[in-house]
Amino acid sequence: MIEIQSTKNTYVKELKKLHRKKGREEQQRYLLEGFHLVEEALRSEATVVDILISPRGAKEWASWIAEQTVPMTYISEEVMEAISEQPTPQGILAVVSFPKPKKMTLQGKWLLLDCVQDPGNVGTMIRTADAAGFTGVFLGEGTADIYNLKTLRSMQGSHFHIEIQQGDVEQVCQAFQAAAIPVYGSELNEQAVPYNTIKKTEQVAIIMGNEGQGVSKALLSKTDANLYIPIYGKAESLNVGVAAGILMYHFS
Amino acid sequence: MIEIQSTKNTYVKELKKLHRKKGREEQQRYLLEGFHLVEEALRSEATVVDILISPRGAKEWASWIAEQTVPMTYISEEVMEAISEQPTPQGILAVVSFPKPKKMTLQGKWLLLDCVQDPGNVGTMIRTADAAGFTGVFLGEGTADIYNLKTLRSMQGSHFHIEIQQGDVEQVCQAFQAAAIPVYGSELNEQAVPYNTIKKTEQVAIIMGNEGQGVSKALLSKTDANLYIPIYGKAESLNVGVAAGILMYHFS
Numbered sequence: 001m002i003e004i005q006s007t008k009n010t011y012v013k014e015l016k017k018l019h020r021k022k023g024r025e026e027q028q029r030y031l032l033e034g035f036h037l038v039e040e041a042l043r044s045e046a047t048v049v050d051i052l053i054s055p056r057g058a059k060e061w062a063s064w065i066a067e068q069t070v071p072m073t074y075i076s077e078e079v080m081e082a083i084s085e086q087p088t089p090q091g092i093l094a095v096v097s098f099p100k101p102k103k104m105t106l107q108g109k110w111l112l113l114d115c116v117q118d119p120g121n122v123g124t125m126i127r128t129a130d131a132a133g134f135t136g137v138f139l140g141e142g143t144a145d146i147y148n149l150k151t152l153r154s155m156q157g158s159h160f161h162i163e164i165q166q167g168d169v170e171q172v173c174q175a176f177q178a179a180a181i182p183v184y185g186s187e188l189n190e191q192a193v194p195y196n197t198i199k200k201t202e203q204v205a206i207i208m209g210n211e212g213q214g215v216s217k218a219l220l221s222k223t224d225a226n227l228y229i230p231i232y233g234k235a236e237s238l239n240v241g242v243a244a245g246i247l248m249y250h251f252s
Numbered sequence: 253m254i255e256i257q258s259t260k261n262t263y264v265k266e267l268k269k270l271h272r273k274k275g276r277e278e279q280q281r282y283l284l285e286g287f288h289l290v291e292e293a294l295r296s297e298a299t300v301v302d303i304l305i306s307p308r309g310a311k312e313w314a315s316w317i318a319e320q321t322v323p324m325t326y327i328s329e330e331v332m333e334a335i336s337e338q339p340t341p342q343g344i345l346a347v348v349s350f351p352k353p354k355k356m357t358l359q360g361k362w363l364l365l366d367c368v369q370d371p372g373n374v375g376t377m378i379r380t381a382d383a384a385g386f387t388g389v390f391l392g393e394g395t396a397d398i399y400n401l402k403t404l405r406s407m408q409g410s411h412f413h414i415e416i417q418q419g420d421v422e423q424v425c426q427a428f429q430a431a432a433i434p435v436y437g438s439e440l441n442e443q444a445v446p447y448n449t450i451k452k453t454e455q456v457a458i459i460m461g462n463e464g465q466g467v468s469k470a471l472l473s474k475t476d477a478n479l480y481i482p483i484y485g486k487a488e489s490l491n492v493g494v495a496a497g498i499l500m501y502h503f504s
Contacts, residue, residue, distance in 0.1 A: 120372075124491045133484025154491070161486035232385025232504055234413035238497070239376045239406070245494035246501050252484055 003055075003074040007082040012075070015052075015083050015095065021145045028098045030147035033086055035061060038094040040157035042070065047097040054080035057091025085149045098147075104165045104172070106179050107203055108135030109251055114169050114219055115142035115210040116240060122146065123154030124241040125208065129162060132248040136163030138172055142210075169207065173222060176205045183207070185215045185226040186247060188237050192228040195250055204251050208244045255307075255326040259334040264327070267304075267335050267347065273397050280350045282399035285338055287313060290346040292409035294322065299349040306332035309343025337401045350399075356417045356424070358431050359455055360387030361503055366421050366471055367394035367462040368492060374398065375406030376493040377460065381414060384500040388415030390424055394462075421459065425474060428457045435459070437467045437478040438499060440489050444480040447502055456503050460496045 004012060017023030018031045029049060032041055035057075041048050051072045058065065058074065065072065080089050111129045116122050122144045129137045144151055146159060146166075165172075173183045181203040185192075207223065209215030220226050229243055238246075256264060269275030270283045281301060284293055287309075293300050303324045310317065310326065317324065332341050363381045368374050374396045381389050396403055398411060398418075417424075425435045433455040437444075459475065461467030472478050481495055490498075 124494060127487050128490060128494050130485040130487035131481075131483045131490050156487065158485075158487050229383075229501070230504070231383045233382040233410075235379050235382035235408065235410050238380060238383050239493070241491070242376060242380050242494055242497035245490070245497050249481070249498050252482070 003076055004079050005076045007079055009079070011073075012079055012083065018095075019085060019149075021148070024098075024145075024147050029095055030098070030152075031083070031085075031149075032094040032096050032152060033084060033092075033149070034090050035092050037152065037157055038092055040160055041094050041096050042068070044157075044160035046099060046160060048094050049097055050095040052080070052083065052093040052095070054089065054091040056080075056089075060091060099164075102163070104138075104175075105135055105163055106175055107181070109203065109248075110134065110136055110138055110176070110205045111244060111248060112138045112140060112169050112172060112205055112207045113143045114140045114207055114215050115213070116208060117142075117144055117211055118240075119144040119148040119150035120154045121211065121239070121241045123151040123156075125244045126151075126155045126162070126164070127158045128241070128245045128248060130158035132245075132252045134162060134248060136165060138169065139164065139166045140169035141167075170219060170222065173205065173207070173219065177224070181205055182224045183222075184247075185209075185220045185223040186243060187220060187226040187228050188214060189226070189228055192226040195227040195229055195247055198225065198227060198250070200251050206244070206247050206251070208240055208247075211240055255328055256331050257328045259331055261331070263325075264331055264335065270347075271337060271401075273400070276350075276397075276399050281347055282350070282404075283335070283337075283401075284346040284348050284404060285336060285344075285401070286342050287344050289404065289409055290344055292412055293346050293348050294320070296409075296412035298351060298412060300346050301349055302347040304332070304335065304345040304347070306341065306343040308332075308341075312343060351416075354415070356390075356427075357387055357415055358427055359433070361455065361500075362386065362388055362390055362428070362457045363496060363500060364390045364392060364421050364424060364457055364459045365395045366392045366459055366467050367465070368460060369394075369396055369463055371396040371400040371402035372406045373463065373491070373493045375403040375408075377496045378403075378407045378414070378416070379410045380493070380497045380500055382410035384497075384504045386414060386500060388417060390421065391416065391418045392421035393419075422471060422474065425457065425459070425471065429476070433457055434476045435474075436499075437461075437472045437475040438495060439472060439478040439480050440466060441478070441480055444478040447479040447481055447499055450477065450479060450502070452503050458496070458499050458503070460492055460499075463492055
């Protein structure tokens with residue numbers, strides 16, 4: 001068994017570039033940390049290019065490792081610490097290819113994200129969309145990257161379960177409306193429609209917006225209706241991930 | 253105007269101890285960062301002991317500062333960076349006294365937290381409880397500290413709006429039940445009761461549990477019923493903050 005021991009190794013240098021969006025886009029792949037997510041990736045349709053294992057990981061998952069047929073690379077703890085973005089790496093990392101672009105399914109239930117900035121919020125919303133039985137999540141421009149470490153951590157593998165698409169939110173809204181699927185914006189405005197008065201439908205598209213600014217005015221003007229979640233206390237607003245959960249479960 | 257310029261100043265050293273729970277408990281006070289939260293504290297019943305302002309903050313909020321009647325201490329940017337826990341401090345910090353213990357209001361709607369570990373989750377749930385018009389949140393032992401920087405940041409001042417109590421969850425459940433208020437556990441178990449089949453009541457206590465372990469078995473055995481949120485997709489579970497939001501809004 002050969003173990004990479006130098007953080008200056010060319011392959012290691014390439015992997016470290018995956019910490020940044022630019023590097024991920026150039027190489028068309030991303031890093032996935034931790035045993036649970038690596039297992040999820042292997043069970044999914046995703047292409048796992050390589051699994052990186054440190055001595056700690058090799059010891060911890062010895063019997064599991066023996067059963068795998070994917071390529072594996074052994075690296076020293078020092079190299080693992082250089083590649084991992086966790087304070088205390090578990091000792092196992094997967095290098096996963098970007099999925100091939102697929103035609104978007106223009107039916108069912110969709111969550112559309114308009115400039116949601118926090119990776120934790122984006123990941124949580126994708127996880128919730130999965131739990132709520134949604135068809136997919138559409139990440140509009142200005143939304144946090146799906147392959148950011150924090151997004152991946154809070155998403156808990158849900159990007160392997162539901163459809164993820166990216167692009168222009170306004171265009172996709174037009175496509176939903178052309179397909180007679182209602183598009184609802186979300187708004188912190190008592191003039192908007194209380195969400196619980198809206199009839200549940202089999203097909204729906206719900207737009208969630210930026211943490212500070214909300215959904216852009218331009219988009220709100222083109223929806224079928226804009227929903228709001230009543231605030232009964234003195235809080236100014238809800239966390240966007242919590243709000244998305246309440247709205248999605250209303251349609252589940 | 254005297255400005256503290258040394259990070260070795262005795263007062264500065266005392267303030268830095270407030271980064272830790274031990275220090276906060278010894279001094280019975282905590283730090284609150286950022287203009288918005290400082291304003292919320294001043295508007296609330298909380299006792300603001302001191303406001304710390306750096307040159308940046310003094311410039312930014314000059315007219316606001318001129319109108320205040322609370323004590324203020326000017327500190328250099330270097331001292332601000334030593335006291336602040338933000339990567340780029342806004343230049344304003346408040347030192348706030350712990351509230352005086354108050355008798356718990358044994359009525360209305362309550363959220364009870366059983367060993368919720370992540371400060372962000374605890375803060376988000378308190379913010380949501382406020383939005384949902386809950387009476388208060390009860391932090392059981394093993395739950396993240398309410399005055400942790402991350403809790404405070406995600407709570408957005410909601411601890412000034414609703415009742416916060418701490419102690420033994422089991423005891424408080426007994427007290428609710430003795431007062432004929434239904435106590436519901438939450439559980440990731442299809443044998444439990446789907447939350448949307450439970451009648452909304454004016455008074456209710458809902459228990460949320462640890463991120464990994466859920467609500468303790470001992471507690472679940474003593475509730476009036478245990479609720480679960482159906483999972484329609486392939487996600488294993490919901491984020492605890494999102495789950496709490498869905499359950500609380502069901503009762504709002």
